[in-house]
Amino acid sequence: EVTFQGEVKSFHAEEISSMVLMKMKEIAESYLGKTVKDAVVTVPAYFNDSQRQATKDAGTIAGLNVMRIINEPTAAAIAYGLDKKDSSEKNVLIFDLGGGTFDVSILTIEDGIFEVKATAGDTHLGGEDFDNQLVEHCVREFQRMNGGKNLASNKRALRRLRTHCERAKRALSSSTQATIDLDSLFEGIDYNT
Secondary structure, three states, X not given: OEEEOOEEEOOOHHHHHHHHHXXXXXXXXXXXXXXOOEEEEEEOOOOOHHHHHHHHHHHHHOOOEEEEEEEHHHHHHHHOOOOOOOOOOEEEEEEEEOOOOXXXXXXXXXXXXXXXXEEEEEOOOOHHHHHHHHHHHHHHHHHHHOOOXXXXXXXXXXXXXXXXXXXXXXXXXXXXXXXXXXXXXEOOEEEEO
């Protein structure tokens, strides 16, 4: 249920998904410079048949011919070319840590055929959780280093700290260390860790 300009509207999940797919279709058409009619749509490996069908229906509502629904881990393996390496059987671990979710799947790939053997995850664990933990750590460290000064009450300081924590987290994707360095973070006090 959404209230917009004083008007209340209710939507089914498929309608919301179709809006997202329509926008993605527009972006693809703009980038490619031609009409997009057919699509392969990915879903989490743990989706059941009714969720897969609802996703396919959303694609149809969006004006797409959904040729196939495939599991996200399978799409990741294809994107990395794991289906092209050789024809021997191999087991692959796909680790997907998103902004708000964490998924792990084990696939067997043989002769270009992908089979999801197992999947698990946490729909309440992701990059935002790491950001929050890092911010909380920095707030405690700042307080400990500065005679109990608590910057948590200062929204601007917290926002600046969060931005730098997010940057540090991203830097750690390709490096073994990162620094957080803020001039005059709170009450004129610099922060560096």
